[in-house]
Amino acid sequence: MQRIFYSILILIFSINIASAELKVYFGKVIKLSGTPLINGKKARLRKKVFVGDKIVTDASSSISIKLKNKTVFVISPDSEVILTKTDKNNEKTEIELKKGSLRSLVTKLKPGNSYNVVSSGAVAGVKGTEFIAYSNENALCVFTEEGVVAVSTDNGSVETKKKEMSQASRDLAPLNPVNFDQDETLKDMFHTLLSITDFEIPDELEKSKRLPDIIARWNINYSKYLADAKRYEEALKSLDYAVLFAKSKEFKSEAIYRKSILKSKHMNDINGAKILLNQIIDQYPGTTYYEYALFQLGFIAYEQKDYISCKEYFQKYKEQFPEGRFISTVDVILSLIPEQS
The missing domain is CATH 2.60.120.1440 (Jelly Rolls)
Incomplete structure (x- = not known):
């Protein structure tokens, strides 16, 4: 019995030493x-x-x-x-x-x-x-x-x-x-x-x-600053980091919107811009840039002669922002759409 007791003590001591060495x-x-x-x-x-x-x-x-x-x-x-x-x-x-x-x-x-x-x-x-x-x-x-x-x-x-x-x-x-x-x-x-x-x-x-x-x-x-210097890829990267760091939905939506403008105006990537604008519509309703995104989607549709989509976006804009900052432009563009469209 005494031999068993000492064996257990030795085992416990060995385990403690091994644990200490592992640290x-x-x-x-x-x-x-x-x-x-x-x-x-x-x-x-x-x-x-x-x-x-x-x-x-x-x-x-x-x-x-x-x-x-x-x-x-x-x-x-x-x-x-x-x-x-x-x-x-x-x-x-x-x-x-x-x-x-x-x-x-x-x-x-x-x-x-x-x-x-x-x-x-x-x-x-x-x-x-x-x-x-x-x-x-x-x-x-x-x-x-x-x-x-x-x-x-x-x-x-x-x-x-x-x-x-x-x-x-x-x-x-x-x-x-x-x-x-x-x-x-x-x-x-x-x-x-x-x-x-x-x-x-x-x-x-x-x-x-x-x-x-x-x-x-x-x-x-x-x-x-980067966009003004025509460093568009670097500007996009800076905006990506803005999205990653921002807590505020306003800042996130602004950064995504500015990415869409870079893609559409300077990088000839209209489809990429539309994806970003729709991201704002889906994820950031209630922000300032939701209104911007809705207008921009309608405007892009008009420029692409997709008059059906243009009218859908702009009718939605008029319903949600009857006194919005782009309302007069929306009315003018709607009046220019051919009647048969």
């Missing part, structure tokens, strides 16, 4: 505020974290982790992060940013080493630098403070250097880098992110909740 040390908590959670439990100062751990912050908490190689990253309020991968010397490190923002201060990496932040089908690969990554689960936005960050998806890669911003998401090529120090809106976004990755919970926290729509609005405005 790969990632780093330790060096600073926190509020009540961030690690695997659902309240985080503590100097607590060790391991590969596979999930860290969640609420609206009033943040946490900072230090790796063995002295790299530090700060997780801002309202964020969710998974410590995906590292090794004993932090030579190959990967963090998944599910949502929110994460600021990284990466020590200079040796050749062959890597530090990656993965989010929304995109990767921010660091080459010894300081940068901030923000994700709304649909897309990733990267602001590089110092050094170089390679932002990549399956559809391409760009390098963002000091004071540059890029965006990326699955199924899209990354946005070409833009200097955020020369754009007041981008500079304001960067300082908001910088502030919320500090440990004094700032006044900017309220503004940070509006970041998705601020980024969307910037993309819409930037697309106009």
Whole structure:
């Protein structure tokens, strides 16, 4: 009986050792505020974290982790992060940013080493630098403070250097880098992110909740500049990111509408434009650009001499917007349609 008892003790001890060996040390908590959670439990100062751990912050908490190689990253309020991968010397490190923002201060990496932040089908690969990554689960936005960050998806890669911003998401090529120090809106976004990755919970926290729509609005405005420069493909990409980031249905519908105008007026893709306009009709009733889309569908039908469809769209327009902004144009076009149509 005593022999059996000792055998059980040895077995339990062996299992505990094996479990400990399976856990790969990632780093330790060096600073926190509020009540961030690690695997659902309240985080503590100097607590060790391991590969596979999930860290969640609420609206009033943040946490900072230090790796063995002295790299530090700060997780801002309202964020969710998974410590995906590292090794004993932090030579190959990967963090998944599910949502929110994460600021990284990466020590200079040796050749062959890597530090990656993965989010929304995109990767921010660091080459010894300081940068901030923000994700709304649909897309990733990267602001590089110092050094170089390679932002990549399956559809391409760009390098963002000091004071540059890029965006990326699955199924899209990354946005070409833009200097955020020369754009007041981008500079304001960067300082908001910088502030919320500090440990004094700032006044900017309220503004940070509006970041998705601020980024969307910037993309819409930037697309106009690109279109004026006849960089139509880049303008479309910027509008794609506007749709991905926007919370507001108004911003989403505006971005889709502007994509339709680019396709119809500058890219000779009328069918593509009609698909986008119908998307607004189906998904965004009640927005400003629903009216625009309904009118544009009628106008395209008239130009294509599809008078039956034109009359259907414009009759619908007159019923829904009897005092609409295009009502006089609608009446004129209807009067020009041959009677036999």
